[in-house]
Amino acid sequence: MEFANIIYVSQGSLSEIEQDKYKPSYDVIIAINKRFNTEIEWPIYGDEKIVGGNIFNMEIYDKDEI
Known part of the structure; x- marks a missing residue:
């Protein structure tokens, strides 16, 4: 299946x-x-590391910076 x-x-x-x-819609995510x-954040942020507990209160780091 495609x-x-x-x-x-x-x-x-x-x-x-x-x-x-x-960006993909909420329904697509x-x-x-x-x-x-x-992880629900993956389609939005890709491989970036999310720090801070949830997508509404966080800092985003490039995975190579960590």
């Missing part, structure tokens, strides 16, 4: 997310989280 179908977006929308034309059991 990744776009798994997260309920069109191939065109997925391509635009991959090209950083826009939740679909990725549920299907792949990821």
